[in-house]
Amino acid sequence: MNAAATRAAALLGALALWAAVAHGNAWLGVVNPVLLPTPGEVGRVGLELAWSGELTRHFLTSLGRVAQGFGLASLAALGLGLLVAMCVPLRLMAEPVIEFVRPIPPLAFLPMFLVWFGLGEASKIAFIGYTTFFPMFVAIAASVLRVDVVLLRAAASLGASRADLVRRVVLPAALPGIVVALRVGVGLALFVIVGAEFMGADAGLGHLIMEGRTFFNPAQIVMGALTLGLLGSLINTLLLTVERRLLRWRAAA
Amino acid sequence: MMARGPKIQIQRVAKSFGAPGRAMPALEEIDLDVAEREFVCLLGPSGCGKSTLLNIVAGFLVPTTGTVLVDGRPVSGPAPERGVVFQEYALFPWLTVTGNVEFGPLLQSRPAADRRRTVDRYLDLVGLSAHADKFPVQLSGGMKQRVAIARALANNPAVILMDEPFGALDAQTREVLQDELSRIQRVEHKTILFVTHSIREAVYLADRVVVMTSVPGRIKQVFPIKLPEVRDRFAHEFTRYESDITRVLREEVAKVRA
Numbered sequence: 135m136n137a138a139a140t141r142a143a144a145l146l147g148a149l150a151l152w153a154a155v156a157h158g159n160a161w162l163g164v165v166n167p168v169l170l171p172t173p174g175e176v177g178r179v180g181l182e183l184a185w186s187g188e189l190t191r192h193f194l195t196s197l198g199r200v201a202q203g204f205g206l207a208s209l210a211a212l213g214l215g216l217l218v219a220m221c222v223p224l225r226l227m228a229e230p231v232i233e234f235v236r237p238i239p240p241l242a243f244l245p246m247f248l249v250w251f252g253l254g255e256a257s258k259i260a261f262i263g264y265t266t267f268f269p270m271f272v273a274i275a276a277s278v279l280r281v282d283v284v285l286l287r288a289a290a291s292l293g294a295s296r297a298d299l300v301r302r303v304v305l306p307a308a309l310p311g312i313v314v315a316l317r318v319g320v321g322l323a324l325f326v327i328v329g330a331e332f333m334g335a336d337a338g339l340g341h342l343i344m345e346g347r348t349f350f351n352p353a354q355i356v357m358g359a360l361t362l363g364l365l366g367s368l369i370n371t372l373l374l375t376v377e378r379r380l381l382r383w384r385a386a387a
Numbered sequence: 388m389m390a391r392g393p394k395i396q397i398q399r400v401a402k403s404f405g406a407p408g409r410a411m412p413a414l415e416e417i418d419l420d421v422a423e424r425e426f427v428c429l430l431g432p433s434g435c436g437k438s439t440l441l442n443i444v445a446g447f448l449v450p451t452t453g454t455v456l457v458d459g460r461p462v463s464g465p466a467p468e469r470g471v472v473f474q475e476y477a478l479f480p481w482l483t484v485t486g487n488v489e490f491g492p493l494l495q496s497r498p499a500a501d502r503r504r505t506v507d508r509y510l511d512l513v514g515l516s517a518h519a520d521k522f523p524v525q526l527s528g529g530m531k532q533r534v535a536i537a538r539a540l541a542n543n544p545a546v547i548l549m550d551e552p553f554g555a556l557d558a559q560t561r562e563v564l565q566d567e568l569s570r571i572q573r574v575e576h577k578t579i580l581f582v583t584h585s586i587r588e589a590v591y592l593a594d595r596v597v598v599m600t601s602v603p604g605r606i607k608q609v610f611p612i613k614l615p616e617v618r619d620r621f622a623h624e625f626t627r628y629e630s631d632i633t634r635v636l637r638e639e640v641a642k643v644r645a
Contacts (some may be wrong), residue, residue, distance in 0.1 A: 287447050288477035292491040292542050293467030302490075306481040383481045383522040 149173060171353035176360070179353040183342075193361060195337040196327055199255070200369075203262025204323040208316055211267055215274030215315075216300065225275075232272060240265035241329055253334035258327070265326045266319040273318060277311020278304060310384065313377045320373065324366045339365070392459060393420035394578040395444065395546055400453035402439055410451075412603035413439050417453070419597060419606065421546070426572060426579045428589035428596045430632070432640045436604030437582045441550050444580060445471050458545060467491060470544035474551040476531040478523040484510065484534050485519045491542030509537035512571060529560040533567070540571070546578040553588065562620075565591050573616055586636065590628045591618050598632060601639045608635050 156172040183189035251257035331340025346354030397419040403410035414436040429437040442448040446465040455462040492502045513533040553561045589596045596610040
């Protein structure tokens with residue numbers, strides 16, 4: 135059996151297990167069947183939402199917020215990561231601050247973002263940006279610091295200026311680490327978008343889930359969660375494709 | 388006609404490492420001139436500071452005292468006039484063989500057709516024309532070092548500095564590359580400063596072998612090698628140089644052990 139078939143079989147198996155548990159529960163009445171929706175019920179809610187255009191709206195709203203928050207954070211993390219890694223005094227100043235701020239769970243600051251930026255889009259984008267910035271920044275700076283000094287020496291003795299070194303050596307050499315940092319960042323963005331949309335949002339997958347709770351519709355909650363999973367795997371597939379293209383030289387052997 | 392001055396002048400160069408007061412001397416009072424087109428090998432026990440000296444000439448390290456002049460101008464950092472070949476190859480893994488060799492000419496913004504001619508010429512010289520589009524991960528150690536040599540030559544430096552370039556290769560590949568380098572030198576006539584701990588390698592390649600003392604490194608003795616350009620490792624004269632240098636070097640290795 136090839137790898138693709140194995141993957142498909144595993145997905146079908148998980149679906150079958152879910153169906154067996156949910157239908158078994160409905161049959162035996164262990165818990166209230168409403169609390170444990172079957173794949174069919176979730177699918178029906180999904181179709182209704184898709185048909186009315188609501189699912190697309192929520193999906194695109196969340197995607198837009200992730201794209202903007204993560205986009206801004208990755209630009210900042212890349213710029214500051216390069217700067218801090220290559221400038222020793224800056225690094226000495228940045229380290230203690232980062233070591234203190236980094237362990238604070240980002241959700242602890244979510245109310246602050248609502249206070250600062252209100253209930254609109256800005257607070258959600260800023261929150262995603264804040265959450266994803268630190269881990270990406272730290273990982274990017276670390277990957278720049280790992281660039282082999284011999285490569286820098288080789289380039290310098292071939293006539294590279296400081297700007298050449300950054301563009302032609304540091305960036306490509308750190309690229310594998312940078313790509314990993316971006317993937318971690320996207321994962322985190324999806325992780326916290328839900329939390330940001332639980333509070334004061336009128337659209338987005340997090341809002342869809344919260345609405346499911348408010349109107350006691352567990353099937354809708356599950357549908358929202360599954361859509362988030364789909365969004366996550368789509369973005370991850372996209373990033374893996376980009377990574378394979380950019381890092382062709384690593385797989386060449 | 389006035390005789391031109393030496394290509395490389397190392398003048399009273401000393402280097403210590405560590406904090407002032409507790410500094411450990413690595414090199415002491417090195418004076419050495421390398422003539423244009425001369426091939427000089429720095430030979431010494433490991434840790435004698437020969438690589439430190441090469442790094443100072445390359446501009447990667449600043450000497451504690453003294454100066455290095457190349458073509459009469461003081462060295463103040465790495466520059467394209469001084470090409471370097473490293474033991475660990477130092478190829479850019481994200482560039483193909485062509486991309487690596489083209490790196491220097493590209494930095495000088497030379498036109499594409501000119502760059503292509505240069506790349507073709509030097510890949511042909513090191514026998515890698517068939518591998519132009521490969522990435523470094525696809526090459527053996529010996530091939531990587533050929534690319535590194537072609538990359539240094541393609542930049543047309545005034546001098547080439549080689550830091551134990553064949554040190555990481557197996558014995559057979561090592562001899563093949565020594566043959567190649569000897570052949571390349573007969574074509575290119577570069578000024579080369581070459582660090583090695585192999586006596587055989589030094590006698591095979593050098594016009595002059597500079598034997599250094601154990602730490603702190605000083606120049607112990609200089610051996611001009613008066614052998615034909617194309618050398619035979621089994622010739623009587625060759626082995627006599629080997630044994631002469633071995634005797635001198637052995638005293639230094641013994642000091643390290645003592």
